[in-house]
Amino acid sequence: MKKITNDKYKNIPIPSELNECVENALDYGLKTHNKRFAATKKILLSAAAFFIISVTLINTNSTIASALYQIPVIGNIAHIFTIQEIHKEDDIQYIDVKIPKIENTGKSDLEQRVNLEISSLIDKEIQNAQTRAKEYYDAFIATGGTPEEYHPIAVQIDYEIKLIDEKYVSFVIWKNETLASAYTTFYFYNIDVESGRVMTLKDFLGPQYKEIVSQKINEQIADWDEDKKMYLFPDVDISSLINENTKFYIDTDFKPVVVFEKYEITAGAAGIQEFKISD
Amino acid sequence: MSDYKNDRQIIGFIRENQEKLYRVAYSYVKNEETALDIVQDTIVKVLQNRHTLRNKEFIKTWGYKILINECLMYLRKNKNMIYFDNLENYTQQLTSEAPDSDKIDLYNAVDKLPPKLKTVIILRFFEQLKLDEIASVTSTNQNTVKTRLYKALKMLKLDLDIPEDDINL
Structure with a gap:
C-alpha cells in the first residue's frame, strides 16, 4: 500500500512579503470594520428574538446630519441621504442595508423614478440574498450540519456619492455578500439634473463614445507597468465591453470614470479597474 | 466574552496560521502574487465580517471556509485555469x-x-x-x-x- 505524503506541500516556499501582507490586511480589516455592527448586534442579541427587523429613520443620525452640513447650500442643489436603514439578523443571515434617496433636484418625476428604482433594486437584492441564504442553510442542515456550526451569511448594501452638483448627480450602490458566489456588485447612477435623465456614456460623450472610451482605456492600459499588465486577461477586447450599460460614474472634475469589476478584464488579484476618460 | 478578547483571538489565529493560509491558497492558484492577494482578501473579509461569527471556537473552520471561497472564486473567474x-x-x-x-x-x-x-x-x-x-x-x-x-x-x-x-x- 502506497502512502500519501504532503512533502511537496510543506515545501511550498513562503514569500518574504507574507508577514507584511498579513499585517497590512489585519490593519485594513480592523480599520474598515464598522463599529456600528458590533453595537447593533449586542442590542439585537439581548432581544433574543428569532427574527428582528429594525428600521431607523436617519433624520436623527448625527453622521448624516454632518454630511448634509458639508453640502454648500447654493440654490437648487440635489441631496442624497439615507432614507432607511434595515438591519435584520437571524440564524441564517446577517443583513445590513442603507437605502439612499435623492431629493431636491427640482425634478420630482426624476426623483420618484430613481428612488423607486433604487428601492425596488434593493428589495430584490435583499429577497434574492434571503432566498440564497435559506437554500444554503437548508442544504447545510439537510446534509447533517447542525445549526450551531452554521455561520450566517452576511449581506451588506451601502452607497457612495461620487459627485453632487447643480448639473449632475453621480452615485454608486454596492452590495457585498459573504460566502456566496458573487462578492461585491455595483450599481451606478448618473443623473443629468437639467434634463432629468439617467445618463449613459453615450449621453456624456456623444455617438462616437465607443471609440473614444476604448481608445482612452487602451492608452491607459498601455501605460501600465509590466507587473500590472501580467494581470490583464490575454484576450480582452475593450471595445466589445463598451456599450450603453457600461458602468461608470462622474468624478469631481466632471469626467466619466469607467469601472470594471474584479475579474472583468484582469485577474482578481488586480482588483477593480477604473479608467478616467479625460480629454 | 468581550469584543476585544474576541478580536485578539481572531488576530492571533491569523498571525499563527498565516503560512498555512498561504500554502492553501498557493496550492489552489500556484502563483505567489495571487496567493498573497487571496490571503490578504481573506483576512480583510474575516475581520470585516467577524461580527457574524458567533462562536469564536469556529474561527478555524470559518477562516478556512472564507479562504477557500476566495480561492474558488478566483479559479472560477480566472480564464487561465487548467482544465x-x-x-x-x-x-x-x-x-x-x-x-x-x-x-x-x-x-x-x-x-x-x-x-x-x-x-x-x-x-x-x-x-x-x-x-x-x-x-x-x-x-x-x-x-x-x-x-x-x-x-x-x-x-x-x-x-x-x-x-x-x-x-x-
Whole structure:
C-alpha cells in the first residue's frame, strides 16, 4: 500500500512579503470594520428574538446630519441621504442595508423614478440574498450540519456619492455578500439634473463614445507597468465591453470614470479597474 | 466574552496560521502574487465580517471556509485555469513518476481535480484536517466528504484505502 505524503506541500516556499501582507490586511480589516455592527448586534442579541427587523429613520443620525452640513447650500442643489436603514439578523443571515434617496433636484418625476428604482433594486437584492441564504442553510442542515456550526451569511448594501452638483448627480450602490458566489456588485447612477435623465456614456460623450472610451482605456492600459499588465486577461477586447450599460460614474472634475469589476478584464488579484476618460 | 478578547483571538489565529493560509491558497492558484492577494482578501473579509461569527471556537473552520471561497472564486473567474480534460495525461505522468516509491505526492495532482474534490484533498492530505472539520468548512456532512475523497482518489487512479480518520501520511 502506497502512502500519501504532503512533502511537496510543506515545501511550498513562503514569500518574504507574507508577514507584511498579513499585517497590512489585519490593519485594513480592523480599520474598515464598522463599529456600528458590533453595537447593533449586542442590542439585537439581548432581544433574543428569532427574527428582528429594525428600521431607523436617519433624520436623527448625527453622521448624516454632518454630511448634509458639508453640502454648500447654493440654490437648487440635489441631496442624497439615507432614507432607511434595515438591519435584520437571524440564524441564517446577517443583513445590513442603507437605502439612499435623492431629493431636491427640482425634478420630482426624476426623483420618484430613481428612488423607486433604487428601492425596488434593493428589495430584490435583499429577497434574492434571503432566498440564497435559506437554500444554503437548508442544504447545510439537510446534509447533517447542525445549526450551531452554521455561520450566517452576511449581506451588506451601502452607497457612495461620487459627485453632487447643480448639473449632475453621480452615485454608486454596492452590495457585498459573504460566502456566496458573487462578492461585491455595483450599481451606478448618473443623473443629468437639467434634463432629468439617467445618463449613459453615450449621453456624456456623444455617438462616437465607443471609440473614444476604448481608445482612452487602451492608452491607459498601455501605460501600465509590466507587473500590472501580467494581470490583464490575454484576450480582452475593450471595445466589445463598451456599450450603453457600461458602468461608470462622474468624478469631481466632471469626467466619466469607467469601472470594471474584479475579474472583468484582469485577474482578481488586480482588483477593480477604473479608467478616467479625460480629454 | 468581550469584543476585544474576541478580536485578539481572531488576530492571533491569523498571525499563527498565516503560512498555512498561504500554502492553501498557493496550492489552489500556484502563483505567489495571487496567493498573497487571496490571503490578504481573506483576512480583510474575516475581520470585516467577524461580527457574524458567533462562536469564536469556529474561527478555524470559518477562516478556512472564507479562504477557500476566495480561492474558488478566483479559479472560477480566472480564464487561465487548467482544465480538467488534462486529467488523463496527468495520471499517466503521475504513475510513471516514481513507480517504485511507496509514497505518492498529490501536490501536482490537485490541479487536475474539479474544485470540490480539490478542496477535500487539500484539506485532508495537505492541511490534515479531520473529516468533521472538512465537513464544516465545506458546509456538507462527513459522508459527503468521504464520498468526495474516494471520488478524487479514484479520478487520480489511486487505489487507496482510506481509514476513517487516521490516514497514514
